[in-house]
Amino acid sequence: MSETKLLDVRGVVANYDSPRGVVKAVNAVSFSADRKEMVGIVGESGCGKSATIRALLGLIRPPGKVVEGEVLLDGQDLLKMTKKEIRQVRGDKIGFVAQNPFAALNPIYKIHKQFHNVIRAHEGRSSSRSTRKRAVDMLTAVGIPGPERILDGYAHELSGGMAQRVVIALALILDPELIVADEPTTALDVTIQRQILDLLRRKTVDEGRSLLLVTHDLGVVAQYCDRVVVMYAGKVVETGLVSEVFARPAHPYTLGLLQSVPRRGLKVRTLGGRVPSLIDYPPGCAFADRCVFAIDRCREDIPELRPAFPSGRGVREVRCHVNEQEVFADAAVDR
Amino acid sequence: MGLMRLIGKRLLLIPISLFILVSLSFLLLELMPGNPAITIAGDFASDAEIEKIEESLGLNDPLGARYLSYLGSVVRGDLGRSFFSDQPVLGELRERLPATMELVFLSLIVAAIVGLFLGVLGAYYRGRKVDKATRGTVTLFQSIPDFLMALLLIFFLFYLWSVAPAPVGRLGFSGVSVEPITGFLLVDTLVAGDLNAFVLAGQHLLLPVLALGIVYAAYFGKTARSTMATALDSTQVEFARACGLSEWKVVYYAFLQARTPILTYGAILFGALIGGAAIIETIFSWPGAGSWALTAILSLDIPVIQGFILAAGFVTITVFLLLDVLILLLDPRVRL
Ligand SMILES: Nc1ncnc2c1ncn2[C@@H]1O[C@H](COP(=O)(O)OP(=O)(O)OP(=O)(O)O)[C@@H](O)[C@H]1O
Ligand code: SF4
Ligand SMILES: [Mg+2]
Numbered sequence: 024m025s026e027t028k029l030l031d032v033r034g035v036v037a038n039y040d041s042p043r044g045v046v047k048a049v050n051a052v053s054f055s056a057d058r059k060e061m062v063g064i065v066g067e068s069g070c071g072k073s074a075t076i077r078a079l080l081g082l083i084r085p086p087g088k089v090v091e092g093e094v095l096l097d098g099q100d101l102l103k104m105t106k107k108e109i110r111q112v113r114g115d116k117i118g119f120v121a122q123n124p125f126a127a128l129n130p131i132y133k134i135h136k137q138f139h140n141v142i143r144a145h146e147g148r149s150s151s152r153s154t155r156k157r158a159v160d161m162l163t164a165v166g167i168p169g170p171e172r173i174l175d176g177y178a179h180e181l182s183g184g185m186a187q188r189v190v191i192a193l194a195l196i197l198d199p200e201l202i203v204a205d206e207p208t209t210a211l212d213v214t215i216q217r218q219i220l221d222l223l224r225r226k227t228v229d230e231g232r233s234l235l236l237v238t239h240d241l242g243v244v245a246q247y248c249d250r251v252v253v254m255y256a257g258k259v260v261e262t263g264l265v266s267e268v269f270a271r272p273a274h275p276y277t278l279g280l281l282q283s284v285p286r287r288g289l290k291v292r293t294l295g296g297r298v299p300s301l302i303d304y305p306p307g308c309a310f311a312d313r314c315v316f317a318i319d320r321c322r323e324d325i326p327e328l329r330p331a332f333p334s335g336r337g338v339r340e341v342r343c344h345v346n347e348q349e350v351f352a353d354a355a356v357d358r
Numbered sequence: 359m360g361l362m363r364l365i366g367k368r369l370l371l372i373p374i375s376l377f378i379l380v381s382l383s384f385l386l387l388e389l390m391p392g393n394p395a396i397t398i399a400g401d402f403a404s405d406a407e408i409e410k411i412e413e414s415l416g417l418n419d420p421l422g423a424r425y426l427s428y429l430g431s432v433v434r435g436d437l438g439r440s441f442f443s444d445q446p447v448l449g450e451l452r453e454r455l456p457a458t459m460e461l462v463f464l465s466l467i468v469a470a471i472v473g474l475f476l477g478v479l480g481a482y483y484r485g486r487k488v489d490k491a492t493r494g495t496v497t498l499f500q501s502i503p504d505f506l507m508a509l510l511l512i513f514f515l516f517y518l519w520s521v522a523p524a525p526v527g528r529l530g531f532s533g534v535s536v537e538p539i540t541g542f543l544l545v546d547t548l549v550a551g552d553l554n555a556f557v558l559a560g561q562h563l564l565l566p567v568l569a570l571g572i573v574y575a576a577y578f579g580k581t582a583r584s585t586m587a588t589a590l591d592s593t594q595v596e597f598a599r600a601c602g603l604s605e606w607k608v609v610y611y612a613f614l615q616a617r618t619p620i621l622t623y624g625a626i627l628f629g630a631l632i633g634g635a636a637i638i639e640t641i642f643s644w645p646g647a648g649s650w651a652l653t654a655i656l657s658l659d660i661p662v663i664q665g666f667i668l669a670a671g672f673v674t675i676t677v678f679l680l681l682d683v684l685i686l687l688l689d690p691r692v693r694l
Binding site for chain 1 (some may be wrong): 484485486523592594596597598599600601602603604605607611614615639688689691
């Protein structure tokens, strides 16, 4: 396939200044996404998933700041772009799908006007008729019946599922190569969730795009994603093919996440404790206080990302001092 | 349909509000200390003289009877005569209320423009130097009393630089007279096609409008900063940015969210300023309702005070009705 990945995030660091100190929300995060690939980003609340997404869209606002790293989209570094250039990338090359469609859509403008504004922001003057035609086509493509009527209505008149389809249509109207979805189904009914995810999968795989899917739901990752990025306290702690990671978790945190949902072949264990403060990053592993595998070294040495299960399929990386075989062996005792 | 019904409901509330207003204005003065008869007659009047005046004012009738007769005359449009000038209160209100409203209206426009500018700028650059500068400006505006602002403006713009005319009324000593139609000089002069008078009226409005406008800009600035800061933090704004909209458009999206509380604040200020402009009116010899009421309060001129309360209350109720309708018209979510 292509030599360069569509998206290559390398060592991105983003901090927020807060009265209590510098919040290291994104701490040297690296991952990549290829065309036709769905990449899941998982982790507990507050571990920097949204901040990572914002960083790559150029949406970190003061008091936050991206201080290091590269976000290569098609080989172009988004972080080096001027404000104007990155604005052109947003919407045009990267489509963003927000968590709550009713919070994302403009409540005052008719739906058509919102499509019109997005198209005009990128293509300059466009007639209302031409933007309308494109919006109708796009709404049809995301499975909205009677698109004409929807365009003349307002967001609050829609159901949750329909509203999220409208958001997806807005994100896709300029045919972006990458779709970024930050918990796109958390605000929706379970039955609708599946429809929206199916839609996102079609739009990604069938049309050769790439999707970053932030979620809390490991089931969603297992079912939809090709690869997974597990984040903890602002860092990536494990990456790999979903099939590999779920079958043989290499990081104690991943294992903990998997075990907190009852699964065949794994002990059920609740993940105790909380995500540590991102202000004073501990001198060792940030997971040490909650980790059942922790050894002395864990509290002194910050572990680096290293290859794991080299015999498995795909690139597999883990950030842990303890050998992955040991972690997995303990996990699977009940089998 | 739905909109009309909502407006209808609001309209129905008006007579009720007015009734409460009339009763309050009556009661308020009942509770006021001091005897107007003594005030009128002077400190050296004899008891008999005072009693005579009390009699003629009907001050000795029982409370209920006075309330009913007051209510009756208000309904007939008779607001009584001033104890001192003997002028009909209604006629005087007709002249003075528009003078105040013109002043207040223009001041609020200036306040809104200056305040929104400062507030939006501060919200956009929150926590940064621009924010500190605009916040400092707002605090400065707020801490200067309006009379001091007026005196400063008079000193610099009239006395030192002669940019503005002398602070004496709506047209100064020009001898120009304008046929009153709306009572708003800027409107009436235009209707009459008298451009000279229009300019003259504008010049005389300059200083008092600036004085009030700058002081009240602080209030708009504070509201605008906090509501815009919230709006700029919203998912809606983030989504607009993520779609690649320009920063101007994004700020406008935020403003669409923030405008309702700002408008509401404007309406509240309008009501407050009808009486609150009294000191500025006094400084600029402005023949307005505020200074007129202030004098009446100091001399216990009850019919004038009551008339003013009724007028100010009526204007406030109307402004809030208009505000409600405006908010309904601006927000598609309320229409169903
Ligand atoms: N504007 C801000 N100011 C200060 N700190 C912030 C700001 N935004 C985010 N943070 C901090 O950055 C860290 C990461 O937040 P982020 O929103 O990325 O978490 P998340 O993984 O998306 O969590 P969730 O699952 O709850 O959405 C958190 O500790 C948060 O407190
Ligand atoms: S480095 Fe140590 S504390 Fe951190 S996850 Fe691995 S074993 Fe646990
Ligand atoms: Mg998040």
